[in-house]
Amino acid sequence: MKISEYFRTSLFRKVFSVSSIISIALIYFLGSNLYNRISDGIIEEKISAAISEGEAAIQYADYRFLIGSLNNNTNYKTIVDEIVKSTNVSAKASGREIALLSTSGKRVAGIPSRSTSNFLEPSSIPRELRKLVIGDDEIHWQRTNLQYFNGESVAGVAVGHRIDIKPVGRYEMYVLFDFASQQQTIDLIGRSMWGTGLLLMALIMVIASVVLRQVIKPVRYAAEVAEQLSSGDLLKRMQVKGSDEVARLGTAFNNMADTLAKQITRLENLSRLQQRFVSDVSHELRTPLTTIRMASDLIYAAREGFDPTIARSAELLLSQIDRFEELLTDLLEVGRFDAQVATLSLSRIDITKLVNRCVEDLAMDAKQRDVKIRIDAPQEVLLIDGDSRRIERIMRNLLGNAIDHAEGNPVDLTIKDSQSAVSIAVRDYGVGIATHHLERVFDRFWRADPSRSRIRGGTGLGLSIAREDANLHGGEIQLWSELGAGSQFVLTLPLTQDQPIIEVPIGELPTY
Structure with a gap:
């Protein structure tokens, strides 16, 4: 059976399928919209906290370099190692990584041109963010992926600011935060929403099925009664219970069936009367027509001795009698068909x-x-x-x-x-x-x-x-x-x- 035929032959399947598709689409749309809003809110909150924490870390590092510049014997490499290695575990555990990059790209005073924590690749810092940081003295941030030398990659955000170390030169400090914990929360919410959505869709389908069956049941019953009426069972009627719309439909249907039954009975009586009349008249006309035929044959045979006008009248009389006999034969044959007594001589x-x-x-x-x-x-x-x-x-x-x-x-x-x-x-x-x-x-x-x-x-x-x-x-x-x-x-x-x-x-x- 074709799909179109499968749905076309059942009002329940058609309405249930349409309502299910609409419900699924609506739940999916609302769920996706809610999921996106929640996930965006969680990420935005994390970015806001990351900016504040990154700004504090950068200010602390700037303060350390400033204090160190007051002492001519300061070992800046030690300060750099202290700042960078303050995060001695990965971003997944500590929540952040540190990167200190030389704007000139040169090693000065024993400080490497690129220093990162936990084997973080410097390419994790987007070029667009570096341009912004180098260009002014403001805090800038941008979403990125934290990439490590072992190939691991974690989604996160980078917060950067320019640091001037007077005896050494200009550097850029970046504090990078991952979204690992936030993504776990988002995934948990997504799974919960999927489960809730599936349960809600199943519940809607069950409710729709029950309601549709209650609504369509009397319609289906009316169709069955109508089919029985059309097959000739004129006494079949719908059962009417209550006084709601379905009961009104049943009452109207039964009234229509009563009217149709009366009309059909009346037409059947008229048809039987007509058939009987045609049959009786045809048989009654057969005997006088036979007599007229015999007389007309005699007149027609003697037409040569008549006046030409009378002879022509004899020919017309025989012709019209032939037509009348043909009509009478057809009427008798129709009567046999109506009485269902016509048979074959094979x-x-x-x-x-x-x-x-x-x-x-x-x-x-x-x-x-x-x-x-x-x-x-x-x-x-x-x-x-x-x-x-x-x-x-x-x-x-x-x-x-x-x-x-x-x-x-x-x-x-x-x-x-x-x-x-x-x-x-x-x-x-x-x-x-x-x-x-x-x-x-x-x-x-x-x-x-x-x-x-x-x-x-x-x-x-x-x-x-x-x-x-x-x-x-x-x-x-x-x-x-x-x-x-x-x-x-x-x-x-x-x-x-x-x-x-x-x-x-x-x-x-x-x-x-």
């Missing part, structure tokens, strides 16, 4: 031979309308199980409609088969049918152009009966049509009645 049929016979029967009508029928069929015998009378009625109807609406253009008839079915496509290049009319083509008594249909005949039941005949065989009729381009009807039937249609040989869309 036999082995050569479908190609049957189609050719229909074409021959309609050849005169096609010639009168200047329509050429082109057939594309396999040469071998194509046998299927079917009712030859019903299939022939389908083909006569489809071919007759194509000839009527071809507007003098040719009609193409194509027969193709597959392992499970045979398709017969009837394609005309006439006026076509508008798109908004396609869904009504198989409705009873419907005509796209009533005026033309009345002129050319037809009961308006042909296509409806044709589809019923196709469905009775386990087949179908597909339709494609476009105004100005013509229409294509495709009849597809199974080769045998015990085998379903697996592959349709011809689709509804024309290939030419």
Whole structure:
């Protein structure tokens, strides 16, 4: 199952996923913002303390060099070692490192040009900070990494100031502080926030799941009841409890179901009454029509001895009786379909031979309308199980409609088969049918152009009966049509009645 299908088929999964994603994003955003503020506050506090402590250490060193300058026998190297080695443990233990750098970069009075505590690399002092320190007589600071000769690196801050040793020269003193303890605190806070965030997200998901199930449960129940109603169980209703919005929904749904049930029952009664009326009238008309047919046949046979006007009237009478018999036959067939008593008289049929016979029967009508029928069929015998009378009625109807609406253009008839079915496509290049009319083509008594249909005949039941005949065989009729381009009807039937249609040989869309 695709991910989109997984979420599309469940309102609970859709709402739960959206609410969970929003909650996770919100918690992550708030947690990250809070974490950054806390960590920045801890570091800023450490930097402020480092500046104060570094300034005090630099002032102390400046004082020591000043006192030493009063004595001509002062050993400045000893003072330097005392200041630098006052931090005899690493920054992780003492919290700071000392660096004394000669501005000139030369060794003077035995003082090295670079003196650092605990093997701190002088490159730990940023060049930008050295430029600031050399440039004026102010305290400057900058964040940096404390790097040692053993490759270890620790994040921290460097505080520097210029020191003038009168007998020796100008130096720069830097006090460096690491953020190791602060980083441990920040990491601890981060882990605590992650744990709290995960616990909060899990709690939100559990609460959202419970609340959503309580809200969606009646909606799901309403959907199940609606499905049962649509399947024909008109007595199914929702259980209504309380007087909240869900109860109001259930009450409104039940009222709607009652109204629908009454309307459906009324329409079913009207439909049964109509079907019975049509069936009764059709049967009642059969007997007098037979008598009228016999009388009209006698008049028609003796028409040569009548006045020309009366003779023409006899021909018109017989023609209209034929149309009336056709309508009566269609009405009786519709009544059988409505009563679900229509059956198949199965036999082995050569479908190609049957189609050719229909074409021959309609050849005169096609010639009168200047329509050429082109057939594309396999040469071998194509046998299927079917009712030859019903299939022939389908083909006569489809071919007759194509000839009527071809507007003098040719009609193409194509027969193709597959392992499970045979398709017969009837394609005309006439006026076509508008798109908004396609869904009504198989409705009873419907005509796209009533005026033309009345002129050319037809009961308006042909296509409806044709589809019923196709469905009775386990087949179908597909339709494609476009105004100005013509229409294509495709009849597809199974080769045998015990085998379903697996592959349709011809689709509804024309290939030419």
